Amino acid sequence: MSFDLSARLAARRAEHLYRQRPLLQSPQGPEVIVDGKPLLAFCNNDYMGLANHPDVIAAWKAGAERWGVGGGASHLVIGHSTPHHELEEALADLTGRPRALLFSNGYMANLGAVTALVGQGDTVLEDRLNHASLLDAGLLSGARFSRYLHNDPDSLNTRLEKAVGDTLVVTDGVFSMDGDIADLPALAKVAKAKSAWLMVDDAHGFGPLGATGAGIVEHFGLSMEDVPVLIGTLGKSFGTAGAFVAGSEALIETLIQFARPYIYTTSQPPALACATLKSLELLRTEHWRRAHLQALIKQFREGARAIGLELMDSVTPIQPILIGSSDRALRLSQLLRERGLMVTAIRPPTVPSGSARLRVTLSAAHSEAQVQLLLEALEQCYPLLALDSNSTCESVEPHNA
Numbered sequence: 001m002s003f004d005l006s007a008r009l010a011a012r013r014a015e016h017l018y019r020q021r022p023l024l025q026s027p028q029g030p031e032v033i034v035d036g037k038p039l040l041a042f043c044n045n046d047y048m049g050l051a052n053h054p055d056v057i058a059a060w061k062a063g064a065e066r067w068g069v070g071g072g073a074s075h076l077v078i079g080h081s082t083p084h085h086e087l088e089e090a091l092a093d094l095t096g097r098p099r100a101l102l103f104s105n106g107y108m109a110n111l112g113a114v115t116a117l118v119g120q121g122d123t124v125l126e127d128r129l130n131h132a133s134l135l136d137a138g139l140l141s142g143a144r145f146s147r148y149l150h151n152d153p154d155s156l157n158t159r160l161e162k163a164v165g166d167t168l169v170v171t172d173g174v175f176s177m178d179g180d181i182a183d184l185p186a187l188a189k190v191a192k193a194k195s196a197w198l199m200v201d202d203a204h205g206f207g208p209l210g211a212t213g214a215g216i217v218e219h220f221g222l223s224m225e226d227v228p229v230l231i232g233t234l235g236k237s238f239g240t241a242g243a244f245v246a247g248s249e250a251l252i253e254t255l256i257q258f259a260r261p262y263i264y265t266t267s268q269p270p271a272l273a274c275a276t277l278k279s280l281e282l283l284r285t286e287h288w289r290r291a292h293l294q295a296l297i298k299q300f301r302e303g304a305r306a307i308g309l310e311l312m313d314s315v316t317p318i319q320p321i322l323i324g325s326s327d328r329a330l331r332l333s334q335l336l337r338e339r340g341l342m343v344t345a346i347r348p349p350t351v352p353s354g355s356a357r358l359r360v361t362l363s364a365a366h367s368e369a370q371v372q373l374l375l376e377a378l379e380q381c382y383p384l385l386a387l388d389s390n391s392t393c394e395s396v397e398p399h400n401a
């Protein structure tokens with residue numbers, strides 16, 4: 001790195017990797033206003049369509065009236081209030097585990113869990129496509145850190161044979177940029193055979209996966225012995241913010257004692273916990289949301305295949321279209337945008353180099369007609385990419401992640 005910041009920024013721009021933040025001027029939802037333009041969006045993680053739900057908003061308001069707006073202190077001092085506690089009990093119930101612990105966000109839950117469980121002299125093994133927060137957590141822990149081949153139990157097993165100390169195996173449940181599901185039964189078996197613990201970050205599985213929306217562990221019918229450490233985030237399907245770790249009594253007490261990102265931060269606003277309690281209730285009772293989402297996923301995959309798009313192996317609401325080069329991914333995103341659609345291009349280093357993509361995400365808030373509009377726009381725009389494959393997109397202002 002260098003303090004010559006303008007040179008670093010110029011290099012980033014030259015590689016088509018420069019990021020700019022689109023300005024959202026409406027609530028989250030399928031129909032948004034971005035940078036002054038109305039757009040039909042297929043890129044948020046609000047899979048259940050709860051981020052702007054009137055009942056959730058009402059619960060937030062009532063929570064603010066009853067409990068005020070600020071957490072006021074860390075949980076261990078005087079910031080652990082009744083709504084936080086009730087939400088933890090509801091999340092323990094959702095996951096069928098003795099206890100759950102609420103964190104401010106998923107990044108901190110991952111840092112907290114990994115660093116509280118392993119340190120110097122131990123080993124942490126991670127899928128090479130894990131979310132950045134998990135990789136950062138592994139590095140921060142001070143344990144020996146190694147990445148195994150994506151979703152590959154044999155590759156994990158090879159690394160387990162060389163592991164020292166206590167070993168934590170860490171994987172995304174649903175891979176956030178690819179949409180595929182971790183082979184948890186196989187990973188759990190390999191980990192258990194070597195007395196390693198498996199930690200699963202199911203940020204994208206809670207909501208869409210499992211009979212009651214309890215995510216990948218429910219989807220595969222696994223036990224707490226298979227997956228001792230389970231992470232969920234609340235900013236995606238729950239439509240609010242925050243995260244949790246679910247597990248045994250001893251695990252949660254250990255985190256309360258030793259997880260620094262839990263201990264040294266102010267608790268989230270209690271009214272936010274009130275909102276999440278409501279969205280959790282909707283997620284568990286309104287089964288039509290999961291059913292509708294499944295129908296949209298099927299509709300999108302069939303339609304996309306019919307127009308020759310290269311999809312990834314995903315049964316989840318994350319349906320990326322693989323493009324390859326960053327400038328072409330940006331170009332396709334821009335072409336869609338000119339037609340009133342917003343689908344973010346995802347580029348390195350968020351994904352491996354040469355695998356830039358459009359990350360289409362579907363939500364229960366989308367209609368079949370909206371998915372049809374997306375398919376029609378893709379049918380028009382995708383062939384244009386081949387036509388101007390020689391041109392670069394210097395003229396296009398990159399707007400995406």
Ligand SMILES: *Cc1c(COP(=O)(O)O)cnc(C)c1O
Nearest residue numbers: 105106107131133176203233235
């Ligand atoms: C979004 C995400 C996180 C981070 O959660 P936040 O609550 O947004 O900080 C962690 N892990 C995965 C897999 C994610 O997709």
